[in-house]
Amino acid sequence: MNKRIFLVLVVLMSCSLIGIILVQAYYINNSLQNTEKQFNHNVKKALSYVSNTIEKEEKEDYLRKFTELLRQGVINDTTAIINIYLKEDNPDTNETVIYRNGILEENFKVSSALFDIGLDSLNVKRILQKRETEIIGNNSVDGNNNLSMLSKLSNLNESTQIALETVYKDKAYLKPLHKRVNLDKIDRLLALKLLEDDIDIDYEFAIYSNDLSTKIKTQDFNLDKSSTFSVPFFYNENDKSNYRLLVNFPERSKFIFSSILTMLILSIVFTLIIIIAYSSALYQLIKQRQISEIKTDFINNMTHEFKTPIATINLALDSIKNPKIIDDKEKVLRYLGMIKEENKRMHAQVENVLRISKLEKNELNISKERIDLNDLVEDAISHVELIVEDRGGEIETHLDAERSSVLANDTHFTNVLVNILDNAIKYSPEAPKIIVTTEVVSNNILVHIKDHGSGMSKTAQKRVFEKFYREHTGNIHNVKGHGLGLAYVKRIVEDHQGHISVESEKEKGSTFTIKLPLIS
Numbered sequence: 001m002n003k004r005i006f007l008v009l010v011v012l013m014s015c016s017l018i019g020i021i022l023v024q025a026y027y028i029n030n031s032l033q034n035t036e037k038q039f040n041h042n043v044k045k046a047l048s049y050v051s052n053t054i055e056k057e058e059k060e061d062y063l064r065k066f067t068e069l070l071r072q073g074v075i076n077d078t079t080a081i082i083n084i085y086l087k088e089d090n091p092d093t094n095e096t097v098i099y100r101n102g103i104l105e106e107n108f109k110v111s112s113a114l115f116d117i118g119l120d121s122l123n124v125k126r127i128l129q130k131r132e133t134e135i136i137g138n139n140s141v142d143g144n145n146n147l148s149m150l151s152k153l154s155n156l157n158e159s160t161q162i163a164l165e166t167v168y169k170d171k172a173y174l175k176p177l178h179k180r181v182n183l184d185k186i187d188r189l190l191a192l193k194l195l196e197d198d199i200d201i202d203y204e205f206a207i208y209s210n211d212l213s214t215k216i217k218t219q220d221f222n223l224d225k226s227s228t229f230s231v232p233f234f235y236n237e238n239d240k241s242n243y244r245l246l247v248n249f250p251e252r253s254k255f256i257f258s259s260i261l262t263m264l265i266l267s268i269v270f271t272l273i274i275i276i277a278y279s280s281a282l283y284q285l286i287k288q289r290q291i292s293e294i295k296t297d298f299i300n301n302m303t304h305e306f307k308t309p310i311a312t313i314n315l316a317l318d319s320i321k322n323p324k325i326i327d328d329k330e331k332v333l334r335y336l337g338m339i340k341e342e343n344k345r346m347h348a349q350v351e352n353v354l355r356i357s358k359l360e361k362n363e364l365n366i367s368k369e370r371i372d373l374n375d376l377v378e379d380a381i382s383h384v385e386l387i388v389e390d391r392g393g394e395i396e397t398h399l400d401a402e403r404s405s406v407l408a409n410d411t412h413f414t415n416v417l418v419n420i421l422d423n424a425i426k427y428s429p430e431a432p433k434i435i436v437t438t439e440v441v442s443n444n445i446l447v448h449i450k451d452h453g454s455g456m457s458k459t460a461q462k463r464v465f466e467k468f469y470r471e472h473t474g475n476i477h478n479v480k481g482h483g484l485g486l487a488y489v490k491r492i493v494e495d496h497q498g499h500i501s502v503e504s505e506k507e508k509g510s511t512f513t514i515k516l517p518l519i520s
Contacts, residue, residue: 010285017274017488018277019038020271021271021275030264038288041257042194043229043247043249046190047229047247048333050186050190050245051232051233073223113151165256177215178215178216178242181207181216183217186216188217191201195335199255202223202249202250202251203250203251204219204250205245205247206218206223207244207245208223208230210242221246224283227248228248229246232244233245238480245386291296306346310346312338313338313343316335317335319331320336328392365410369408370406371405371408371410372404372520373401373404373438373447376398376410376414376417377399377438381421383421384418384422388434391425391431391432392431393433395421395434395435396433396438397435399436400438401440402440403440403443403445404440404518406445406496406516409496413492413496415440419485419488420514421434424450424453427453428452429455433451433452434449441515444516445516448515449511449512450511450512451509451510452509453509453510454506454509455508455509455510457509461502464486464502465486465487465500474496493516498517499514500512503512516517
């Protein structure tokens with residue numbers, strides 16, 4: 001995949017994912033705000049309902065009492081002028097309240113000379129409202145308790161109704177709050193109204209008068225102006241109120257959050273699915289790009305690996321066909337030997353590829369037997385010793401393991417050791433110096449193969465045992481290979497219930513360690 005196209009795809013996918021997450025976050029936040037606004041509206045509505053209901057019931061109770069007095073035989077005034085006179089005893093304060101509220105008519109004559117209209121006099125009528133309240137001791141007034149006397153009252157027409165409402169507000173204003181309403185009634189009405197809007201959480205409420213607490217208050221109520229809802233309570237005759245009904249919800253945030261919890265969980269789940277799908281797709285893209293690079297390197301290296309022996313074979317055949325050489329038996333045998341060696345080299349390359357394929361399909365038959373690992377190491381060293389000497393290097397051995405019997409396949413495990421030794425030689429730019437040691441740790445034997453070659457990066461160390469992996473050098477073939485050797489090594493070691501690891505530092509060399517279980 002082209003690098004530019006790959007980067008464009010990654011950017012587009014990343015932008016899409018970020019956009020989806022931002023939209024989800026905006027939607028959740030918007031839903032939370034709307035839920036909170038709806039909650040606030042419903043609470044305000046419930047409080048207004050409680051305030052209006054209690055005031056309405058109190059007013060209806062007063063009007064019912066007046067109507068009862070009217071049925072007891074009050075004489076109607078044909079002038080429809082209302083004069084209400086009330087006396088009420090208060091046993092708690094040992095006082096009597098005399099209240100009067102009336103619409104009065106005054107008639108008097110005025111001289112016409114004042115208006116110069118040619119008449120002897122004018123009849124002038126003045127209608128006014130008079131309200132007065134007097135509080136005196138019980139020794140000064142006689143009468144019955146509560147609503148005791150109604151002097152003038154017409155039928156309950158609209159004007160009478162207005163006057164009685166004024167009486168009610170004036171009388172109620174003088175009555176202590178705790179005698180007008182109680183906690184149970186407020187609680188019952190408030191709970192009922194809140195349940196209609198599916199608000200079923202605990203709450204605390206109180207009535208305050210001019211920002212001061214009254215007796216109407218639940219035990220755990222705490223005034224917090226930022227989170228407390230309030231409405232006016234008990235309006236006076238001027239449609240103003242000194243009282244406020246307040247309520248707060250200790251678990252308000254939790255309730256609001258829980259109302260969108262299902263939607264929130266679903267949003268998070270779907271967002272996580274999208275993130276996982278995105279991560280998987282991105283991983284596959286990166287993996288495909290890596291595979292593409294590895295494949296390119298593998299093809300280049302394999303081409304180079306086959307190209308050299310093919311060219312050598314062609315040259316040898318052309319030389320043999322030369323009339324001057326075809327009669328020289330020694331030279332012909334030499335060229336035939338070169339052809340055989342190059343053919344063996346190509347065969348080894350093909351065998352490596354087939355061996356890995358069989359390992360992955362579990363088709364490689366590996367029979368194990370008891371062998372001495374120290375002897376196996378010496379045998380593997382003998383395969384590469386001449387090559388090391390030819391380059392002026394040396395292999396130093398410290399086979400110190402006193403116990404070295406393992407259950408292994410002679411051929412495959414020899415290939416494992418030869419492969420690692422061959423890498424140590426190939427990746428040593430100068431004369432190779434290799435140290436091979438064995439030691440016993442617990443019930444395992446460790447084989448260390450250390451070189452002083454070019455080493456490898458941290459990234460390469462993590463991936464060196466992957467199939468086809470070689471440290472990326474582009475189309476450079478200074479080191480022959482195709483990235484199958486160490487993948488084969490790892491699979492064989494693991495098939496022997498062993499473990500292989502590598503420690504390396506750039507320009508300082510590498511150390512491969514094989515661990516196998518010992519047998520008694």
